[in-house]
Amino acid sequence: MKRIYIFCSLLLTLLFSSCKDYDDSAIQDKLNDFKERIAALQEKADKLNEEVSKLSYLTGGNVITSVTQNSDGQYIITYKDSNNEEKAVVVATREDVIEIPVLGVRLDDKDQLYYWTTTIGSETDWLKDNAGKKVPVCGYTPEMGVNADGYWTVDGEILKDNQGNPITATTDETSIFKNITKTKDGYLEITLGNGEKFTLEVFNSLNLKLKSDAVTSVSDPSQPLKIEYEVTGASAENAIVAIAQAVNVKATLDKETRTLTVTFENGFDEGHVIVTAYDLHHLVIRPLLFKKN
Template identity: 30%
Template sequence: MMKKLFVICSWALLLGGCKSESGASDPDGDKPVPPPSAELLQKIEDLNAGLVSLKTLAGAVSQSEVRSLAETEDGVRLTFCDGTEVTVACNAAAEAPLIGIAVDGDAYYWTLAAEKDIPWLKDAAGAKMPVSGPVPVVGRDDKGFWTVTTDAAVTPWQIGDGSGNPVEATGDEQVELFRSVKAGNGRVEIALTDGGTLSAAQVNDLSVAGTANCYVVSAPGTYVFNARVRGNGAGEGVGFEPAIEMADGMTADWLWTDSEGLVSGVALDTTSGDIFLTVGEGRGNALVALMQDGKVVWSWHVWVTDAPQTMTYGNGTVFMDRNLGAAGTTAGGTDAYGMYYQWGRKDPFYGGEKTETSANAFLEAKNGTVVNPAYPALDWAFSKSATTTDGAAANPMTFYNDKVGTGYNWLASPNATLWGEAKTLNDPCPPGYRVPETGAWEDLISGRQYIDGVSVWDGTNYGMTYTHGGQTAWYPAQGYRNYSSGAIVGLRSSTGGSGAYWSAETSSVKSYYLFFRSKLSSSGSINNELDMNRSYGYTVRCCKE
């Protein structure tokens, strides 16, 4: 028994059974029927192509979730998680449909929706035609009327309107199937020309704009990203193959989060190589990992914050308005504190609101985060040793440091290409952003001093404000994690604290960074030409690629 009608093939034909004065008056009339125009032939082709797309869409919405939507010249392209792609052309003024589909039991069947009682479209054997089977083909007969056939072996018959009269193919018909496509609240709503709606769950694709080691999430919902690529997959000599091959025993899970329930439902689709996750209410950070037999293969930073804004500095560099990992931008507020990074590593180290001693290094991290108990070998830790790039990736919560040559490093064999002028697969910034070069801050500085009206030390809020073009950027003096212990130092001290921001540039064995505070004795108050051991944990302010 038919349960519910979903007329979704909204061909937008201008119906009603009216007869054209210049066309055929009835099937047996003897008036000459002009050949179909090129425009009409194109519309017939578009209608049949639309039916094929409709079949694909009907199957996709019942079996998969929408992964992404994109505006194209031909309409809205919907990409589903199972790989299906359908492009729909929308027309808000389209008229009522001619042919549609309806549900009978648990399956969709083609119907002649123009008929009063919605009769089923039948195949050569007289059986109802499931939408999952052959697609009806429309055309125009030699008398100038619309026809339909359900099988290559079946002679086409004329399509009748609600009164049983044949429908003339005039060339004035509209061919769009859909009125609009809208996304919101975790669903995609497809408005049809007959007033009905198709609805599909939406999974937001974080990697649709490109893969990276960090993804920004600004609203609760279900998300997915491509786990088959390390970072952005670019850069040579960084110690990793760009591609990740899916293998038996692989799973996905969260490793830590700074807010209970911020990230949940983490799962790996081993067929597609996608990681799915659900983000709840709140703002904060989490680390999600691809695991194999309980060990980390690669991990990604999920940064839950309001969509970062950008500001163009005086030299043309476009910066984010906040530190990487910051929940906000409040001057003097701890929400503006971001994560700490050892130079060249992709994984964030939790910050905190207080300084630490060597004896209680990572106390802020242990008190401020929830660590997944399913992986007891993974926890916030300091290791007085150097490691490999593989070792660092497998232990993203361990802060490494050792004497390496003439400097201190987390990496046993120093590598100056882990970050660079061109973004690499080890860069910690989200898609479209990278770690800046030192020159990006050149217009903040005049001979190692602040510039009046441009860069100003704020002794009340402990940080620096940069002003250009009527906009301001806030740089908190967040301190850093000391290379020798991993402890947070330089944060809101009696001298006002200090700021330390990594650049992508390197010296022989060290790396350059932006350093500022209220006053530096021999080095001035602000300096972007200092270099320091790569095992320090400094903050990062990402700039546009």
């Protein structure tokens, strides 16, 4: 028994000595480097989220009234929203984008609405919700992030490539906006980081104000929804207001009372109406989305 006691004492002494002498600085350095990398990536995600928000402003049916450039080379884009309130966003662009951004927008030729897209590698596809449907820009802005393992996330979900592998975020520079130019015809041409381009009109003589949110929750589809509208600007008197499209809903305009009436059929889940105001030179497009509450 005495021998066993001596042996245990020697073993404990060796263990405590080993723990005391062990240098864990290398592991701590790696942990600190990893934490710093995640923090840097999260800061990058925050900047991208700012740009995504600006992109949603520009493609959400707002009327761009002016485009100027400040001393830092950034573009100041002034626009009027659906409430006819004038606002401005500052857009920073980069001529050379090292890493392709994972979010963008694209106009759907079928319904003429902008939808969010994701770019993975060299392929761009629609951003889908949990039901597998495209996500419209109007009224919704996805949130980018980086999880604790250093992978890109969109709305908290890990973004994966075509093979189902999570996409690793890097500290390379990236930008939603690559370039902004003004065409000879006075249009604003925006080139996204993935190379896609879209064109927006710049004018301030006409605007269409709809007294409704861009996305409206419908609690009782059996009741029609009445939305007042107003046409403003120097060309307002000669402008024509019309319904360009109504999907999964019925819509009528009363031009005397300046009211849009939307009715919902049985089994309604979601739909949209596109209202336009136009004259010979200008066209304002206002999309309205409706979802069953």
